[in-house]
Amino acid sequence: MKNSITENHIKDVYEKFKNYIEENGINVINTKTQAHIVDKIKETVKKDSDHNWNESSLKIYLNNLIYMLKGEKFTQTINNDAKKYFIESICNDFDENYCENAKKSLEEHEKYYENISTNKNKIKNSMKKFRENPNDFDVPLSVKWYFSINQDASQYPVKAIYKDAIDQSSDLTVEQIKRRLVDIFGEKNINFFTLENKDNNDFERNGKHYFIQKNKLNYINNIILYGPPGVGKTHNIKQLIQLIEEGKSEWEIFDIITSNDHYDLPDFDESLNNRIRFVTFHQSYGYEDFVEGFRPNNEGKIVLTKGVFCEIVDDARKDTERNYYLVIDEINRGNISKIFGELITLIEEDKRGTLEVTLPYSKERFTVPENLYIIGTMNSTDKSIALIDVALRRRFTFLKMAPNAELIEHQKAREVFEELNNFVADQLGEEYRLGHSYFMPISSDEELKFVLQYKIDPLLEEYFYGDNEGLREAREIIGSMTDEATE
Known part of the structure; x- marks a missing residue:
């Protein structure tokens, strides 16, 4: 049964929203982490509120509150009682600029829906004319x-x-x-x-x-997320898959992923896991592991066994109405020619479902279906994009993921993150910058010192191997920051 949104729901969510904004000193107009703020307030509402919320409705109400403070149009509607209460409360609790923004936002929202409704009726009339x-x-x-x-x-x-x-x-x-x-x-x-x-x-x-x-809206099937360690490549795979499942356009998906920011998505559909396979490439990984080969079974007999690629291709062929996803972590660490063999040509988007080859062991005719996505990750510190296998580079779309300081809440952690990355980029290049995920969980100065000593320092030793002066300067930055944190 759907939860109805009452006056008490509206008042409660507004109070928790206002308190979070004020207590954390957030400038809503300039923030780039709207989805992150919404997630934080959502947790507070669910934890401390006596009112049951539908999660998607709660996100809509919180997002719309932020849009109102920003003065931006919002397209997902809320009930009329909420509109009236939010406007009155914002004008009472915030300064005049926010009040004017909220009025402007609501006005644009009403115009948007009036226009949508009018156009929908016009199009329905034309559809009726076409049928007749x-x-x-x-x-x-x-x-x-x-x-x-x-x-x-x-x-x-x-x-x-x-x-x-x-x-x-x-x-x-x-x-x-x-x-x-x-x-x-x-x-x-x-x-x-x-x-x-x-x-x-x-x-x-x-x-x-x-x-x-x-129509197959998303025609780019081969994608690689690349960037320094800790920028959230593996984390963003779920986000990428969910955006594809929602039918977003390539432009929208790529903009969201490369911005490397929080994006307001519904909770990940765990049933998708049945359509996802995960594998990690390494130097010992080969064609027999990936496609097919002879291996001993439980009885000690040598039998022909399908690899992960053949298995997911079979699943995708049997279920053409849904997408399937093969995730290859550290894709650049493997010998691509050795692993893919003759199938490297078949994964190209324009060869899907049309070109076929005969597999060398089973002698089966083999094609790669259109509903299979291959998503890889690679660390830019391992090997330059310009130096990776040409066969791989020309068959994949590369999405660069950069560190994002906006995702780090702890002030001192954000400062050391930015100063270290400025130094590292200047000395070694941007591809060696530190990822934000090392710093995101930090909530105290003690946690910051721990991360710097046991996670960041070993990484800097690797980066500056043979460059004692560079390592010394990097450690001076860490030392000055940790000294300040203990004062």
């Missing part, structure tokens, strides 16, 4: 993109419907129109399709038969 008499619409046979709405079996031409409903003279591209349709109907309620000419299929227009094929 499609010949009234100018839809050339070359038109490729169609859409459907949940609970509606009909397919509608994207551009023709939009132009008829909204703007006959529109020069928007199909991709721009698709994004607007998603805003209007919601991602979960709309599907896009490609229309291709076939002889015997289930769609007919102007005397010709067509078939409908679900």
